[in-house]
Amino acid sequence: MDTRMHKWRIGATCEASVAASRFSTTGYGRFYRWLLLCVILLSFTGCSVSNRANWQQPERVVESLSVTEGAVIADIGSGDGYFTFRFADATGPAGKVYAVDISATVLAKVAERAESESYSQVATVQAGPSDPMLPRPVDIVFVCNTYHHLTDRTDYFRNVKNYLSPGGRVAIIDFDDLPWWGNLMMRSHQTAAATIREEMEQAGYYLVEEHDFLPYQNFLIFAVADSDRLANK
Ligand SMILES: C[S@@+](CC[C@H](N)C(=O)[O-])C[C@H]1O[C@@H](n2cnc3c(N)ncnc32)[C@H](O)[C@@H]1O
DSSP, X not given: OOHHHHXXXXXXXXXXXXXXXXXXXXXXXXXXXXXXHHHHHHHHHHHHHHSHHHHHOHHHHXXXXXXXXXXXXXXXXXXXXXXHHHHHHHHOTTSEEEEEESOHHHHHHHHHHHHHTTOTTEEEEEOBTTBOOOSSOEEEEEEESOGGGOSSHHHHHXXXXXXXXXXXXXXXXXXXXXXXXXXXXXXXXXOOHHHHHHHHHHTTEEEEEEEOXXXXXXXXXXXXXXXXXXXXX
């Protein structure tokens, strides 16, 4: 963390703690004291949470997927490209990274950045709600903080198999292990690892790897089950 920010936070916390100690310890005074202490605690934890890289560990996520130069990746629910451009750095210009989203607005932002920073390997794909509409098969389908947005997920990923190259993988990251204050805000924006696994198995995949280094999210990697691959031949 930036040292100036750290000093500022320590200073602010001391000031607020002194203010909290001035409230009376009975009646409303006690209530406000608790309230202020909660705010101090939240602002302290919130500061490190608001820096996404602290908990998202994007470099480690990309590294865990062993992306090779020239690989073809679909970032489904790419948003503004938080992972798209990191994947593009890993594939190099010989690869291809499709930023796939249902929102034309976020795709326009990705396209603008790709253009201005000369990422020729990044292309945007306007997805349908139940189909990523990829133009060609990919080596990795990556789905971060988007799984919970998808409806009929088993059908969705059954269809995604049509877009996977032989040996292709599907990597899913979703919120799961949030602290209580995160649960208050993000209750409908998470999926338990067991649910993802069950739905993916129903869709014809098996779990290849499960990483546990993300503090608030699960991170599961799937491949197409052999029985399914043979059935699709
Ligand atoms: C919370 S954002 C995650 C963005 C990015 N993956 C990240 O981690 O920063 C979820 C994104 O999923 C997109 N989305 C929702 N439903 C989708 C669907 N059916 N197909 C593709 N994208 C979808 C939304 O438009 C939004 O940009």
